[in-house]
Amino acid sequence: MATPALSIRGLTKVYGNGFHALKGIDLDVQQGDFFALLGPNGAGKSTTLGVVCSLVQKSAGQISIFGIDTDRDFARAKYHLGVVPQEFNFNQFEKVIDIVLAQAGYYGMSRSEALPRAKRLLGDLGLWDKRDGSARMLSGGMKRRLMIARALMHRPKLLILDEPTAGVDIELRRSMWEYLRRINREEGTTIILTTHYLEEAESLCRNVAIINHGEIIRNTSVRALLTELDTETFLFDLAAPLEAVPQIEGFEVQQIDGAQLAVMVHRGQRLNDIFAALGEQGIEVVSMRNRANRLEEMFVTMVEQGNADLARAAAAAEARP
Amino acid sequence: MSPTQIAIALWTLVHKEIKRFMRIWPQTLLPPSITMTMYFIIFGNLIGSRIGDMDGFSYMDFIVPGLIMMAVITNSYSNVASSFFSNKFQRSIEEMMVSPMPNWVILAGFVLGGMARGLGVGLIVTIVSLFFTRISMVHPLLTIFVVVLTSALFSIGGFINALLADKFDDISIVPTFILTPLTYLGGVFYSISMLPALWQGVSMLNPILYMVNVFRYGFLGVSDIPVVWALSAIVAFIVVLFGIALWMLDRGKGIRS
Numbered sequence: 001m002a003t004p005a006l007s008i009r010g011l012t013k014v015y016g017n018g019f020h021a022l023k024g025i026d027l028d029v030q031q032g033d034f035f036a037l038l039g040p041n042g043a044g045k046s047t048t049l050g051v052v053c054s055l056v057q058k059s060a061g062q063i064s065i066f067g068i069d070t071d072r073d074f075a076r077a078k079y080h081l082g083v084v085p086q087e088f089n090f091n092q093f094e095k096v097i098d099i100v101l102a103q104a105g106y107y108g109m110s111r112s113e114a115l116p117r118a119k120r121l122l123g124d125l126g127l128w129d130k131r132d133g134s135a136r137m138l139s140g141g142m143k144r145r146l147m148i149a150r151a152l153m154h155r156p157k158l159l160i161l162d163e164p165t166a167g168v169d170i171e172l173r174r175s176m177w178e179y180l181r182r183i184n185r186e187e188g189t190t191i192i193l194t195t196h197y198l199e200e201a202e203s204l205c206r207n208v209a210i211i212n213h214g215e216i217i218r219n220t221s222v223r224a225l226l227t228e229l230d231t232e233t234f235l236f237d238l239a240a241p242l243e244a245v246p247q248i249e250g251f252e253v254q255q256i257d258g259a260q261l262a263v264m265v266h267r268g269q270r271l272n273d274i275f276a277a278l279g280e281q282g283i284e285v286v287s288m289r290n291r292a293n294r295l296e297e298m299f300v301t302m303v304e305q306g307n308a309d310l311a312r313a314a315a316a317a318e319a320r321p
Numbered sequence: 322m323s324p325t326q327i328a329i330a331l332w333t334l335v336h337k338e339i340k341r342f343m344r345i346w347p348q349t350l351l352p353p354s355i356t357m358t359m360y361f362i363i364f365g366n367l368i369g370s371r372i373g374d375m376d377g378f379s380y381m382d383f384i385v386p387g388l389i390m391m392a393v394i395t396n397s398y399s400n401v402a403s404s405f406f407s408n409k410f411q412r413s414i415e416e417m418m419v420s421p422m423p424n425w426v427i428l429a430g431f432v433l434g435g436m437a438r439g440l441g442v443g444l445i446v447t448i449v450s451l452f453f454t455r456i457s458m459v460h461p462l463l464t465i466f467v468v469v470l471t472s473a474l475f476s477i478g479g480f481i482n483a484l485l486a487d488k489f490d491d492i493s494i495v496p497t498f499i500l501t502p503l504t505y506l507g508g509v510f511y512s513i514s515m516l517p518a519l520w521q522g523v524s525m526l527n528p529i530l531y532m533v534n535v536f537r538y539g540f541l542g543v544s545d546i547p548v549v550w551a552l553s554a555i556v557a558f559i560v561v562l563f564g565i566a567l568w569m570l571d572r573g574k575g576i577r578s
């Protein structure tokens with residue numbers, strides 16, 4: 001397999017106040033992938049990306065970007081990396097054009113090369129008309145797009161975006177998604193984005209890692225994740241231990257121990273069918289419960305957060321005269 | 322980075338720094354010019370004519386080098402302190418940190434920017450002084466050499482201050498409570514030969530005294546202290562402070578969590 005665009009091993013981060021934000025993360029993102037790092041607020045998404053782009057100092061672990069170990073030669077690795085952070089981090093008083101040109105300069109790109117590139121990127125992102133205004137005059141969505149243009153100036157092969165659509169209205173969100181899809185498809189740019197919206201990962205990304213409390217709890221394809229989310233596991237306590245795992249047509253059955261079975265149920269399947277099959281085989285069920293699922297717990301938190309976000313947005317909209 | 326790329330990165334940063342203080346010239350270039358003009362009028366012209374000679378020169382001629390130096394010191398320092406701190410505050414320092422630009426280039430870029438402002442204001446003050454007196458330089462090369470070194474030194478000082486600062490107040494503490502007193506007591510307005518022996522000794526602990534004196538020596542050919550000594554001390558300070566600033570940057574002090 002080709003060298004991964006990003007490879008993380010055993011990454012831990014303990015902040016100055018003693019908080020363990022990352023507890024040993026392993027992650028590979030393949031070249032050309034469109035990858036989501038999905039998790040609720042405070043999960044450690046920004047910390048992970050911060051370490052990757054050198055803004056946060058890691059406590060332990062290794063990172064390589066296109067095979068370049070960042071402990072050995074971070075400078076060379078940084079050429080491949082474009083960063084769009086979660087919070088605006090440009091000088092608000094500078095002109096839009098100056099911000100992107102300076103960024104190209106920091107990568108050693110000459111002005112004659114940077115100008116046409118700036119024109120193209122700002123044009124594509126609908127900012128060319130605003131180039132001579134100062135950055136603070138831009139709307140939130142425009143500021144976000146300015147950071148995307150800035151990150152792409154030096155033609156990085158890996159673009160990382162931290163919650164790129166937070167605070168961006170739906171219309172703009174779609175056009176931003178379209179743009180990201182395009183550079184992923186046409187220029188082969190590997191893209192990693194963090195989000196706490198499942199729908200965003202679903203509509204954009206091929207692969208996904210789910211992070212919660214500083215740990216990766218799933219790393220799979222988006223399709224597999226969706227299937228898994230549509231599945232519930234039920235535990236059946238039986239009256240008597242079984243010799244062999246019973247077959248139930250259309251269901252995946254596991255024996256946990258002698259007198260306990262785990263059965264996976266996809267959305268749309270009927271529990272009645274399980275009881276019928278077990279009954280036919282003379283197996284008596286004493287009690288049943290569904291298995292606590294870390295993934296599910298996390299999504300409950302995320303959905304609650306999403307609702308809180310919506311409520312806040314609605315309240316803000318109402319407050320507006 | 323290749324040498325060409327480094328040169329581009331450095332120029333980008335220096336150019337940006339110069340543009341910054343030019344854009345806000347009413348805050349950066351105008352006030353020192355007005356203050357120094359006041360000093361010339363009040364101390365040089367009005368009071369100076371009653372003071373008489375100082376070390377064999379008219380009081381006006383005596384204070385011109387000191388005032389130029391004072392302007393260079395405060396402007397170099399405060400330019401880097403406020404520019405770097407505001408980059409930290411607005412987080413635009415991250416633009417540089419995610420780039421492959423080495424830390425010494427970041428440091429050099431801000432320091433050169435501070436020097437551009439410090440020396441620029443120094444030049445303005447020099448030009449203003451020409452309205453009050455005719456200045457001549459006995460040792461022009463030495464004069465320029467000293468003022469450039471001094472500007473570099475205080476630019477680095479401003480950088481370290483900004484790295485350590487957590488809020489805007491933190492970048493005005495050093496100028497107010499350390500730089501200004503040391504400059505006033507650094508022989509800008511008087512010759513330390515006027516002081517009693519004890520206070521001459523204490524004054525010798527003030528680094529700014531050396532810079533002011535060597536600078537004045539360049540103009541007038543007289544100094545309270547040996548020139549070579551003073552020059553070596555300034556160079557040593559620059560090397561040590563540059564090293565400290567770079568070490569702090571490498572460690573991510575004040576900018577990386």
Ligand SMILES: Nc1ncnc2c1ncn2[C@@H]1O[C@H](COP(=O)(O)OP(=O)(O)O)[C@@H](O)[C@H]1O
Binds near residue numbers: 041042047048578
């Ligand atoms: N500088 C810091 N000092 C201490 N704790 C921090 C710092 N930055 C983030 N944290 C904590 O680390 C955890 C992970 O934060 P973050 O990576 O920003 O999460 P996410 O981006 O997934 O919302 C949070 O609990 C946050 O409070």
Ligand SMILES: [Mg+2]
Binds near residue numbers: 042045046047086163
């Ligand atoms: Mg975050």
